[in-house]
Amino acid sequence: MNRIKIIFIITLIVITGCIQKDKDGFLGSSVIETVTTTLSAASGGELVFMDVTEGAKVSAGQSIAMIDTVLLHLKLKELGAAEMELRLQRNALIAEKGSLEQNVKGLKRESERAGTLAQKGAAPMQRKDDLETQYSSSEYKVSSVGYKIAALAAQEENLSSKREQIRYQIEKSKIVSPENGIVLTVYKRRGEVVGPGNPVVEIGAFDTVRVDFFVPQTALAEIKTGMQVFVRCDTEDKSAPVFAPAYVSWINNEAEFTPENIQTRESRNGLVFKVQALAPNPEGVLMRGMPVEIWKNKSEIRNPKQRRNKSEIQN
Secondary structure, three states, rough: OHHHHHHHHHHHHHHHHHHHHHHHHHHEEEEEEEEEEEEEEOOOEEEEEEEOOOOOEOOOOOOOEOOOOHHHHHHHHHHHHHHHHHHHHHHHHHHHHHHHHHHHHHHHHHHHEEEEEEEEOOOOOHHHHHHHHHHHHHHHHHHHHHHHHHHHHHHHHHHHHHHHHHHHHHOOEEOHHHHHHHHEEOOOOOOOOOOOEEEEEEEEEEEEEEEEEEEEEEEOOOOOOOEEEEEOOOOOOOEEEEEEEEEEEEEEEEEOOOOOOOOOOOOOOOOOEEEEEEEEEOOOOOOOEEEEEOOHEEEEEEEHHHHHHHHHHHH
């Protein structure tokens, strides 16, 4: 009889502890992950500048590395010379066109005068016909020169476009941090040759961190996108843990079996849903790889020892 009573008391303690766990707002355990960005080379060449090392903090817009741009600058200089040559040719044609237009005006006057004299019988008709032919020919020459000027202008525009492309390539030779973060990995060192698309550095944003945790189907109805949760991590002073607000950013719409490597307080047998939350981290307190707990309410965040003591008192 005493044995049955002991088993009943133990079962009651376990059930009461489970009810307490459901009520204390604990959602799961996780580790801090950073939102990472891999910066790659937009063009190929030798890495002539590298200003960061792994673990260094970088700010948005900071220049991190640069690829050799000597050949690009030489091409830019070559294009500048070609543009100057085309500009001089176009100016010469403009001057030639002006001279031809003056000649056309003179031939037009002579043709009109010869026509008047021919009508009066004071000049032969042959003279009038010759002047009209010269006038028409000069007009065609003016048109021809005009087309050549337009062609040179189009070539100049083409060279200008190539110049802008090279300037864009030079600008893209600079690898710039897109956000405030920490250098997690340096893939290439100064003096190494990189190709287009090759990764150079990996940046992890520290002003916003990510936690992934798993909740059972029974708790899924309480989790909504945009919902505020709290991230808790222990400090040297176990009675004063650090906590930070986070916001649910994504909930998987497909269930999966509980991963073996996650830490939960629910049964490991069954289906769970992966949830992702983003936590603002302006002071960089939450570090990558730090083990944390996710709680539903800030007021329910307590030290595990305190939770255990309270459960023992109730039992």
